[in-house]
Amino acid sequence: MTARGLLVAAPRSGSGKTTITLGLQRALARRGFRVRGLKCGPDYIDPAFHAAATAAPSANLDSYAMPDALLRQIASEAAGTADIVIAEGSMGLFDGVPGPDGHTGASADIAAFMGWPVALVVDVSGQAQTAGAVALGCMAYDRRIRIAGVILNKVASERHRRLAAAGMEKIGLPVLGALPREASLILPERHLGLVQAGETEDLHQRLDALAEAVAAAVDLDAVIAAAGATDLPAYERMATALPAPGKRLAIARDAAFSFVYPHVEAGWRALGAKLVPFSPLADEPPPESCDACWLPGGYPELHAGRLAAASRFLGGLRDFARTRPVHGECGGYMVLGRSLIDADGVRHAMAGLLSVETSFARRRMNLGYRNAVLASDGALGRAGDRLSGHEFHYATVVSPGEDPPFAMVTDPHGAAPAPAGSRSGLVSGSFFHAIAVRDR
Incomplete structure (x- = not known):
């Protein structure tokens, strides 16, 4: 299995994970990479956006609800048909439910299971150097995972970027990029999350705009270098999630x-x-x-x-x-x-x-x-x-x-x-x- 993998996660919901994930996926696909997206947790909507951004199927990885054999199968299928997997976390990086070790539904479980480093998206609105303390806490909280770098989001000015980046430099965490606070990059939403991919007007123009914004603000070569090998044992038989209701x-x-x-x-x-x-x-x-x-x-x-x-x-x-x-x-x-x-x-x-x-x-x-x-x-x-x-x-x-x-x-x-x-x-x-x- 040759595909490298990277998990895009954040300290909390609303930090911009989906926007940045889609921008990275689309930007790398436009460079000629075979990109696959995967989504942590029970989410129907984001995988459809991943599929549109990469022109390849996406799927969910759920450490609480899925057996390990099914996790291996889904990840192996994606990694076996790609150059790089850009997976998206859910909620905060460590947010899960009571369960056995490694099976709490947290995005960190998936990063640990797959051996993927984490690109941490930090919303720096309302703070500057303090964002470094938040990132340091994420680096130290769970020794199973490695945070490879941070993407600063909702940066208000060049001075704001420098101050937030200084906080990351103090803890030794590379800054992979910094995106400005820009309302036009936000995708439309309704009560269960984003308006579905198939209903989003001008979807591919929106994805291209995200790709251009991310490519201008993020060091894509550093993102590629930060990704880690996907090294999973081969699965011996097909793991089916549910019985088929009919032929x-x-x-x-x-x-x-x-x-x-x-x-x-x-x-x-x-x-x-x-x-x-x-x-x-x-x-x-x-x-x-x-x-x-x-x-x-x-x-x-x-x-x-x-x-x-x-x-x-x-x-x-x-x-x-x-x-x-x-x-x-x-x-x-x-x-x-x-x-x-x-x-x-x-x-x-x-x-x-x-x-x-x-x-x-x-x-x-x-x-x-x-x-x-x-x-x-x-x-x-x-x-x-x-x-x-x-x-x-x-x-x-x-x-x-x-x-x-x-x-x-x-x-x-x-x-x-x-x-x-x-x-x-x-x-x-x-x-x-x-x-x-x-x-x-």
Whole structure:
């Protein structure tokens, strides 16, 4: 395996990791490097931006929810088809959950597991030399990892840059670059993060602008030199994250349904499944040639009126569910329910295959890892199977209905197991996004 790797991380969220990661990826690709992106943690949106920036697939690496064999496989596949891997951390570098050593979900776990040095992005707004103390703390906190250099972000002036750089010089940490405070470099956002890559206007022009800004402000040769070898033991067999729900899987795919982990789809294909996309927003029903249907998460709350009016989709989905399994994750779960209340408080009738009713008007953030034990045989496995996954949504359940639960769910923080989701006949769903079969 020849690709070198570097993890772009930061002391906290909001430091500019994604912007700088995309700029580096695009700038190196424009130099002629074969670049692959990877994302730490449970994130659907950033990998799609990585794929656009590099013209190559991206995927997630999750030290809490994924078994080591799956981590090795994803990283090995990326490194085996690239000259350099530019991975992106999540939250702060050491932020994770209670778990075994090296399996807390922290970005630092991935850096240690892969042997990749860290390029630390430090937002220096509101400070100067003190940024050196923050970086020093990151250097000393976890001896498993090595911070190879720092990229200063949101620099207000040349004097500000010199002062912040002096703080880094005092602790012996190379400054790889310094980006100015520039609003035009910020990508548009909505309630679950960035507006999705496929919906971002002039995406490639924006990526080129990021690449030019990063290339002008960052020493790309120093970044390349800072990357370390990816040295992982070969995996002996294909590690699949989840069982395939069917041989021919109808999968909703449009602006309302787009949250599918790349490693999950790759695993299904490796098991021989054929994925057949269809668009509920275009009023398309699940293809009759398929033997199972998957409604991913996404943004149905932004398209509730169109979905409620999509009679061919809803009728076809109901017909499909009479004889074949249908599963919905998060947004897909909301559409399988009786109704969805949008942000304006308007109630829209949904498929009615499950009795749950959800609301985006009555919002509450739900965020975090979940461990699920399946309550019955279904699309994701057999009763008693254990899965690791994640929730991130603002919608709430206003009426759970009368269906039995999809699973019993707990979290890494010791919460008591609680029923989650719904199932009725061949239909199931929950706010839980499955990442992998749990092995620990």
